[in-house]
Amino acid sequence: MNYNIHRHKNILICLCLAALVSLVYWNVQNHDFIYFDDISYVVKNDHVQKGFSYKGFLWAFTTYHASNWHPLTWLSLMFDYELFRLNPAGYHWTNVLFHIANTLLLFLVLNRMTGAIWRSGFVAALFALHPLHVESVAWVAERKDVLSALFWMLSMYAYIFYVERPGVKRYLPVLVCFSLGLMAKPMLVTLPFVLLLLDYWPLGRTPLSVVSRQSSVEGEACHYRVSLEKSAAGRLVVEKIPLIVLSIFSSIMTFFAQQSGEAIAPLRHLSVMERIANAFVSYSGYILKTFWPTDLTVFYPHPGTWPVWQVSGSVLLFVGITVFVLWRVRSYSYLGVGWLWYSGTLIPVIGLVQVGSQAMADRYTYVPLIGLFIMISWGFSDLIKKWRHRKAFGGLLSGAVLTILMILAWFQAQHWKNSITLFEHALRVTEGNYLAHNNLGMALKEQDKLDEAMAHFHSAIQIKPNYEPAYNNLGFVLTLQGKTEEGILFYLKALEIKPGNADVRFNLGEALVRMGRVEEAIVEYREALKLKPESPVIHNNLAVALTRAGNYYDAVKEYREALRLQPDHAGAHNNLAMVLAHQGYLEEAIGHFREAVKLQPPYANAHYNLGVALEGIGLTDEALVHYQKAARINPAYGDTDHNLLKGSR
Known part of the structure; x- marks a missing residue:
């Protein structure tokens, strides 16, 4: 009887979670692709638009396109193209379905490990509805987030079955799911570390583990609580070695991918101390945005050097929470697990190795926030466990919190309707956002609002004088307006900043052809081909220029x-x-x-x-x-x- 009641509760919670996510993200079916990675991932990606093929499969596993190695993400987008072509609604709904699946799996995994159905459900609800997660769901190019998280959840679920009865057959699904997750996004490299945390709590496999057989909330018995014997810490580490090897391999592939795309900032741009400062500011920033999720945006410009007061405050907050957790961890094991989950899974993207030009990013919190949510859910239950009306109070407060998050997430998702709404919002809530100016300019250019576009490109350059994309875009717009000679000057400035940009070389070649300077154009096309040898467009336009030059053989x-x-x-x-x-x-x-x-x-x-x-x-x-x-x-x-x-x- 108790089993049936528990099963019915599981089904009801899963249905509610799925319905809430669908409600929050219902409007994404009307959203467009975004002028920020969606273009290179889908809209102008010839490989993705060829759908499934042997060549496409090879490309997915061998390319470092977009400065990443994530073949499963490419295959997923190819599958979407087979189904939806360039209709963005299908891509958006695929992301939403993955987010729903991740939410349900998170609930089922936590509930199976702890038996605490309502606290597991609350963690899953926070994960489902928090506005910080909108970026990962509403952005097509972040398919890698929701897809990799799916395999993270499946890896944890498979791990539960393994630890119940360890053996090679039960370990293999963990290994497979983890491998697939790494091929969707390399941020999963921290999963072996998280599995060690779960060994401590709630699985109670370590000699130090202190795990109650009964939930701390009266009446919430551990119907599915995993029954395990304690293992030596060394054995627990040894069984993670195959996973660690995979993490090392993925890290190496990612390093080469990001090096090839010049995505990693060298030390001359950001010193070690500036990186450490940014890490602490990011840790505290994510915590603050977890509890006060306002002014969220797609891009937070890196200031280079943070104010001393902000760094000091961030260090104090981080150290203060760490000291508190160490003080209470023996009595409340979930505090240590939650805090280490949060701080540990953020390490690959916290800025110690600076990838990209952002200070922080909402998408980086997709998996790490689960740690904070565990601390909040279990901590709140323990805080009110002796209160007389704890069930009524807890239910009302939880419902109010989730309602607020749901409303905020809905509004946040609306900002992702198209590039103009997204980057106009970014400019409202941040200062010095050169990327938002540039990308908004690109969106306006597509609407033939060339003067408005140019104003934003100029604003980007004023904020960041060495921002090469804005010079390239200015050159393009000036060429469209017939001011080709002026446009060429901006292309040359862009190449002065970044000589190895194939797109700028190509655009310069186009402008030179317009000016009748065909021989110079041929030189630029050939330079572009050295950087993008498999671009059919560049080959075609080089051939046109060669034809005009009378070189029919090469044409x-x-x-x-x-x-x-x-x-x-x-x-x-x-x-x-x-x-x-x-x-x-x-x-x-x-x-x-x-x-x-x-x-x-x-x-x-x-x-x-x-x-x-x-x-x-x-x-x-x-x-x-x-x-x-x-x-x-x-x-x-x-x-x-x-x-x-x-x-x-």
């Missing part, structure tokens, strides 16, 4: 390479066909023209050129059909004088 080679990399590139088929036709290879040219209009039926230029080629071999009737199609698509082709084969880009 054909570049077009063929572009088509090898992207066989469905209609523009490259059309352009290659034009060169082949010019060289007299009409049959082969016609084949490429046909492929171009097959891939892109409303391609007026290709229809017209196909008509010219067909007329050249005497197929005038078919030629007329394509002339007419070209004219219907673009009336400018109505007067077909048959003079020139027109290029397309």
Whole structure:
């Protein structure tokens, strides 16, 4: 009877948790992709947009794209593309479903380990609804957070079954789940450390463990409490060695990935003392935002040097909590586990090894906050356990807290509707946010609000004069406005700051072509290809420039390479066909023209050129059909004088 009641409570709590998460994130189905990683992860990622394939699988496991090695994340996004193409609603709902799964698994894992159903449920509810977690759920590019956390939870669940009856067969699922998690996001490297904490509490496997067989709240018996024998500390460490080896391997791969993308800040930019100061400020900042989750944003600029008072206060807070935990840990084991969970799992992203230019990030708290939530839930229960009306008071206060968090999370999720709402909010709640200015400018540029975009790019440069992306974007907008010479100056400034930027090299090449400086453009395209040798767009545009320079032999080679990399590139088929036709290879040219209009039926230029080629071999009737199609698509082709084969880009 008790078992059935407990099972029904589990089901009810799971249903409530799933419903609450769905309610908070319901509107994400109407959200767009964001001009911050979503572009490189999905919108302009040719590999992801090819869906599942053998080449895509190899790319996922061998690439350091976006300065990360997370093949499972890439495969997940490829799967989404197969289902939803470029409809962002599907990607967003996938993230939400992963978040729901993580929430339910967290509840089930804690409940199975402790038998404390309501406290486990409260931890899961805090995890589900806290506004700090909105970034991980509402941002498509943070698929790696929710996906890796899924395997973190599954690893813990598998670990419970292993410790009940240790053996190779039961250890293997832990190893597999952990491996998959590392391939989704390397932040899981701290899981072996957390499993050692769980050995201490609540599993009670260490000689130092003090674990009650009964919940500290009357009437909340440990129906599923795992029954274990204590083990020597050395044995507990030894059984984690395979997991530690995997963590080391993942850390090495991540280091090379971030080095390749120049994501790691060198010591000359941030000294050791500045990194330590930022670590303490981040630790305290996350704690404060846990209890007062306001002014949350996508990017917190790193100030370089923090004020002394802020560093001192952060150190005092961190040391004070640590001393308190050490003082009470023998009586309240969960305090030590929760605090070490929080502080330990943050180490890879706390800023000692500075990756990126942010001081801190909401997404980094996705798993670490579970430690604080355990301290809060179990600590609150112990605090009121002798109160006369503890159940009513505890229920009312918990409900009020969750309601407030739910409302705050809902509003926070609305900021993620699109790039403009997101970065306008970032500018409201932070100061000196050069990245928000730049990315807001990019979003405005897409809406053809070029003057507003330029104002934000200039603001970014005023805040951070060596911020290369803003110079690149200014060059691009000026070129769009016809101020190509001025745009070139900004491209050159961007290259002065970061010579190894393929996108800037490419944009500069485009601007030089516009100015008729084709030979200079060819040089820039070739430099861009050294940095991005597998870009079909760069190969195609280099070939166009070579064609204009009269170098047809090299142009054909570049077009063929572009088509090898992207066989469905209609523009490259059309352009290659034009060169082949010019060289007299009409049959082969016609084949490429046909492929171009097959891939892109409303391609007026290709229809017209196909008509010219067909007329050249005497197929005038078919030629007329394509002339007419070209004219219907673009009336400018109505007067077909048959003079020139027109290029397309």
